[in-house]
Amino acid sequence: MDLQGYLNQRGISKYRLAQISGVPNTTIVDICAGRSEIGRCAAKTVQQLAKALDCTMEDIMELSPAYESDTGLPTDKSYLECGLPDFLMESIAQMQAAWDRLDRGEKDLRWDCDYCNLQTDINNAEVNQVISSEQAWYLREKYLRMERE
Known part of the structure; x- marks a missing residue:
């Protein structure tokens, strides 16, 4: 804050x-x-x-x-989520639900599928210039919990 x-x-x-x-x-x-x-x-x-x-x-x-x-630029990067395509929003919602289950200690047999689907959708949107590279990395870091090297 x-x-x-x-x-x-x-x-x-x-x-x-x-x-x-x-x-x-x-x-x-x-x-x-x-x-x-x-x-x-x-x-x-x-x-x-x-x-x-x-x-x-x-x-x-x-x-x-x-x-x-x-x-x-604003320190709050949530503006990078504005205007995302529907297919990407759906994948994000599925990944968030999967992380919520895992964070509660529940088993999630589809976690790896949700992870791969989101990663694929981010890459697809970036390659097809639907989102910028900055947006793609923001989404990877936030929802896939990836770190940039």
Whole structure:
């Protein structure tokens, strides 16, 4: 979760946080917009935010930025799942159900079939340029639990 999400969860506006913390509103706006990172803020700023939000400095430091500083892309990559073709969505749903069964400790005799079907559908969609390589790797990492080398 980022600072903006934390503020939304607590029902506090950026302006109100600036008032109660003493941290300049522009600093808070920049952190929420991803132009500044909490990890690069002075300890005093983090302390003021923590005190105003009634949490620890560690809690504040654990808030991840909304955007990657080097690329400007959102840190939440779920946007890569938008507009996926129906056949791929069906394979993902089957794979999720299979993982849920396995994670509960149940046997699933079709797990390997679901895994191979999803992997095939991702590869097919990527090769036929229905999805990008970035989307394909996101789906492999999330639903097949693969790691890039």
